[in-house]
Amino acid sequence: MAEDNGTGNKVDNIHGQPRKLPYQFIKDITNDFDEAQIVGRGAYGTVYKGTRENGEEIAVKVLQNMTGFDNKEFENLRRLKHQNVVELLGFCNESEKVVAEYNGKQVIAEKMHTALCFEYVCNGSLAEYISGN
Numbered sequence: 001m002a003e004d005n006g007t008g009n010k011v012d013n014i015h016g017q018p019r020k021l022p023y024q025f026i027k028d029i030t031n032d033f034d035e036a037q038i039v040g041r042g043a044y045g046t047v048y049k050g051t052r053e054n055g056e057e058i059a060v061k062v063l064q065n066m067t068g069f070d071n072k073e074f075e076n077l078r079r080l081k082h083q084n085v086v087e088l089l090g091f092c093n094e095s096e097k098v099v100a101e102y103n104g105k106q107v108i109a110e111k112m113h114t115a116l117c118f119e120y121v122c123n124g125s126l127a128e129y130i131s132g133n
């Protein structure tokens with residue numbers, strides 16, 4: 001089923017090879033990165049629970065201070081498929097022009113939106129599981 005996120009970006013089946021996802025799509029499924037959707041925080045950013053129109057849940061890891069996915073870790077993750085490893089469904093790497101202040105002047109700046117989307121695992125973290133919380 002295709003999902004129209006209101007910008008003309010149709011997002012079909014997201015399973016298979018990890019694919020590039022529009023920023024508008026991850027914004028929509030996380031209710032504009034609503035605090036109530038936060039499921040955790042890691043060293044690289046905040047993880048949100050996103051819900052697609054068809055009810056499918058997705059973990060959206062919004063990465064901070066990243067400009068792209070040219071590192072080895074991402075390439076490995078992209079190829080990895082294993083029953084014990086959460087599946088990478090897609091990634092977002094989109095720039096947006098924003099007005100920012102620089103040296104007291106208003107300038108047009110390019111803001112990068114980078115995120116990784118994984119299958120959602122609903123049993124909490126391993127630490128919580130082991131400690132029985």
Ligand SMILES: Nc1ncnc2c1ncn2[C@@H]1O[C@H](COP(=O)(O)OP(=O)(O)OP(=O)(O)O)[C@@H](O)[C@H]1O
Binds near residue numbers: 040043047059
């Ligand atoms: N696929 C997922 N499904 C559900 N919750 C997740 C998922 N991925 C991460 N989380 C939640 O978000 C928290 C932070 O995850 P994240 O991967 O960002 O940090 P991390 O495990 O400390 O690794 P990193 O070193 O990459 O920061 C996890 O502890 C977990 O609670």
